[in-house]
Amino acid sequence: MELAGQTWVGQSVPRVEDAALLTGRGRFIDDLATRPGTLEAAILRSPHGHAEIRAIDVEKARAARGVVAVLTGRDVQALTSSMVVGVKAPLECWPIATDRVRYVGEPVAIVVATNRYLAEDAMDLIEVEYGALPAVIDPLAALEADAPVIHPSLGRNLASDRSFRYGEPEAAFAAAPHRVEIAVRYPRNSCTPIECYGVVAEYDPGEDSYDVLANFQGPFSIHAVISRALKVPGNRLRLRTPPDSGGSFGVKQGVFPYIVLMAVAARVAGAPVKWIEDRLENLAGAVSATNRATRLAAAVERDGRITALDWDQVEDCGAHLRAPEPATLYRMHGNMTGAYAVRNVLIRNRVVLTNKTPTGLNRGFGGPQVYFALERLVQRIALELGLDPLDVIRANLVPTAAFPYKTATGAILDSGDYLGSMEAALLEGGHAELLRRRDAARAEGRLYGIGYTAVVEPSVSNMGYITAVLQPAERKKAGPKNGAQATATVAVDPVGSVTVHVASVPQGQGHRTVLGQVVADVLGLRPSDIRVATDMDTVKDAWSIASGNYASRFAPAVAGAAHLAATRLRDRIARVAAGQLNVRPEDIVFRGGRIGSASNPENAVPFTRVAAATHWAPGTLPEGLEHAIRETVFWTPPELAAPTEADEVNSSLCHGFIFDYCGVEVDRVTGEVRIDRYVTMHDCGRILHPGMVAGQVTGGFAHALGAALYEEYSYGADGSFQSGTFADYLVPTVMEVPEPILLHRETRSPVTPLGAKGVGEGNCMSTPVCIANAVADAMGLADVTLPLVPAVLASHLHPAETAPKGRPAATAPALSGARQLFGEGTAEVAAPAQTVWDMLLDPQTLQTVIPGAHGVEKVSDTHFKADVTLGVGPVKGRYRAEIHLADLVPPRSVTLSGETSGALGFGSGRGFITLTETEGRTILGYRYEAAIGGKVASVGGRLLDGAARFVIGQFFASLARHAGGQAGESRPGVFARVRRLFGGAP
Amino acid sequence: MKPPPFDYLRADTLDEALDALAAAGPDARVLAGGQSLLPMLNMRLVRPTILVDVMRIGALRTVEARGGALEVGAAVRQVELERRADLDQTQPLLAAALRWVGHAQTRNRGTVCGSIAHADPSAELPLALVALGGEIRLRSRRKRRVVAAETFFAGSMATERRDDEMIESVTFPLRKPGTGYAFREIGRRHGDFAIVACAALVDATSARLAIGGVADRPVARALPLPGPDLDEALDGFAWSLEARDDIHATARYRRDLVRRLGRQVIEEAARCRG
């Protein structure tokens, strides 16, 4: 291996992380040994989107095998305080529900037992009585005056409303020849790392302190939130992270409410408690990205130049405003003009609460939401003005000579060559050929389109940007917040080998490898000589609130801090060496594992020997040098100042540039979108490790492709959650993800130590809207909604259908509607109408005809209670049912309404029944509507319709049979016959 | 996501399995490949008191072509059928459908009969069985019976099988000379359950189209050969399936696909006659 003069940074060296990960020796949280006696927890979660908790009975669970403790919200509240909320509003934020549940998946009780199997057994024994409340899912509906209020203390669902004004936007709009406006929605999705959350917590009553291991990813500002919630000073909350983490993409920031819960559970149980989130919990309850409704208008000159933007953003943060929200809305605040030089800007930002899972960090963090609006608008400007979209982009990009460029809203775009990068991308990515492909495809009548996006990718967040949500006066009162402290420690041990520690908590990005490269370069060593540790221990390691793995801060900030620390240590060691070699420190070079004189290469000693000197012979150090053992650097860029009086915010330190374009084809029959070619050009400053940069781009691209085409957390209007499994929440596989063409330019950042910028999130910002633009172009659509579901696209392609006679007109596409079921049918009964009528009102008969009824109790003439076992195939559950009869017109019609609830979910429905007698026989007509929620709806939605039809069919079948239809010999045979009777089968 | 408790019986003979089913009634479940049962157990959607593992019963491990049909025993995994060298020739529809069943990793465990017993309305093998007019051989301690595929499926995950019965084998009619076969499926992602799956058989005089993923079970219907009457017949078929909305597709989309893909597969099957 060539050593002398080699620089490691910039090379795709093999990762030091890989050998262990490839051989099954990774150390993820669930792989680590726990103390003997560690218990395991399971969390009972709300099946309702919105309901009051009337009662919780945990007695049976407490008595169950292996159970050590059962905690409800009250038990947790007794030992904690509300987690801090980032806006000034009368809102509390608890990690577990007490009298009200506000989203499906919200914790309701915790069972601690000797193992997870037993904990789940006991969980099944907890009885919770809920009173369902109307839910609100849509962020705009949540703002309406009559919307159900989710937090009574707030009195409405609007948690924050701020307006901003930069430049002279009104004048610009008045003067512009065109105003182009769009209204868009960005959906809910989540990056769903393959490893779920994990926490192991322990409480020491002697010191009143908590010791927690969690696969948390930072920001460590959250440490303060947790310790305050646990009512201990920060030094009584020791938070550690495992050496490996199975991906995060922001999501593992959201483990912190569970840290609070498990810490309390450990305290109550008197033993360490471990909780590993499972995928059903993760999909329903872990943080997701925000969905957002945006209205955006532009004042536009004839040549496509945008002179002003008017933003109206309504951000949906879900049921609770969890720290650091509403950061998703403010992360981009300095960048609301994207890659464009627009001087006049109006912004109205509203934050609303809805009955969805609370939001938090997710790859792209605010970028996807902003760029979906901005870049859709740019395409619409081109269309409305009859311009080439590329010309509109060119007319608006920040000119190369303008860097560093201060945006209207306060960001300082540190460096770049946007136009140059864009033109290079067009050339190198084969744009001319793509146009030819499009023309050829269109000539054949195929639906082919091209989309473009230009995006600024901010990285290294200013810890102060979130305070832009406060009024300047409130900010002043709270004290300034700003900066982005990065820390790194470089140390030598007594044999002169080098160790690096950073508080970066990687989740798979290869930080250890890159730091080895960076420090090896400084010290003239090989990366394999450097040992890097990235796991965190808040009691022992150097850290600050900005520590952690988010906002793409590793390469620009953390690697830079390590570089600085290594350089400082090198300078100290150089002084020691200068003494030993009898040269001046300036003459010392570190090269090839040796330290020597630059002018006389013969005069050199091994690095290890000099580096160890402080340990063995501190007395020999030169005057004034205390040691050369360890350097810890805290680095924060001066550019990241607090928001100004005028609400200008330099929300991020550095800004990469991305220019993407793609060609897509939409299948005329199926509405499926095929990506023909995707080109993505990145300028992320200096590239430290090309292989890892490529991996960040292809990985981000896959996330973005999922957001564009497949992924959505869908909720029913009643708040039910419908994407509860990985068969419903569709993460793209290798079959769906094409390989993008990667291009690079390098404009170094002048504000980071190594000239690097972040690269991890860019495609999540650029790609969803790029694909949307291409699909809109292919199909000539003005409005497109993500994800681009084939069924919706196809509805634009296929002519409207005509329903055959006697059928209700087809309902409008309702992909995200409630899990509502409708149906109708008739049955013929060999009995007069009066007989059938009497049966309907008789508990005895109901008992026999209600499928699976165990005991029907008559509360009044029109009110019955029953215990029923309902099932579809093997999925059987016991439910409590309440049945009411109304609108009785004997013996002709009646409305039957019912509610059921049980472990597998709940349902409510109404059936309208009519009886028509002809020649001693009665035609029983029925129409029903039903809504189903809870577990079955979350995980088995696909099968529910059929199941409900089956069960309701069963009811009328047995009614018919009971009333004199042929008695069947055994169940299945009868069902099949009855089905034919009901006209179910052809 | 851990299963509730249950007893486990590793049956060595068919009689042991049938005795256990007879004794436990509705609370017993046959365990075959586990690729549908285990997810439901992990989610605690099902709570059997006993699982009867039938995979070591030698008598159920056979695949036999006889009497113009391929009989597949209950312990035969999907992969074994998929890797049968001559399946493309002997039953091209089954060969095509099999490739759409989940992923290699699930086909390595999942059984053919298990998929039939499970009766997911979107599953490919029930669809192929209905399309081809196959049969299900049921057996209980007391009795054996054979049920035609078209009457076996009663609804979403509901079948004619009684609690004390197990599927001993299923039979797929083999390719008939002069008949063409075609299969197509649309799902959101590769390996997902079908939004719409179409299987067609066409001979000199008639076409038969079976649709999965739309009604609450696979449904087959005789249709005219490609020609002027086909569209109207397809439209009627599409409406009769009572398609529903879910988060992946609308009812209308499903009907549209029945009309359009239905025609395409019938045409393709007509071309493949030979």
Place this chain on the structure above:
Amino acid sequence: MPRLGADRRHEVRFTLNGRPVEGEAEPRMLLTDFLRHVLGRTGTHVGCEHGVCGACTVQIDGAPARACLTLAVQVEGAEIRTVEGLAPAPDRLSVLQESFRAHHGLQCGFCTPGILMSLDELLSRRPDASEDDIRHQLSGHLCRCTGYAPIMKAALDAARRLRGEGETAADA
């Protein structure tokens, strides 16, 4: 015909990476939990416990399968191979593992063990596997970090090398 009672633990024996192993499990214990927490082989990961993500994929009698959809008691007497059994020696990687490292076919490494077990089987059963074959085999795995492109490169390169057609070239 052993009938194993629900609430008791029963002896389970099988061969793991060529060596006999045994441990106790209730009938309901998943093979993932048995491997990880009874036998201490934590290389097999858990990502969904409903068969979709593929992180738990192991080879059961030579065939890649979901350990999360398998009961420990079902594999009595079987041959199980896990990621811990892939490397020829503790300090050496297999050709497949080597190509994953060379092409950055992994980031967090959480999905990787399952993917390796699927590819290992495909490449030994079908040394001539095409790109399409590899895609189909991988379709049963979710990776959230890499975007799959580096995984495909690693797999194709490993296939080439296993056929004796040239060395791993990192994409430097």
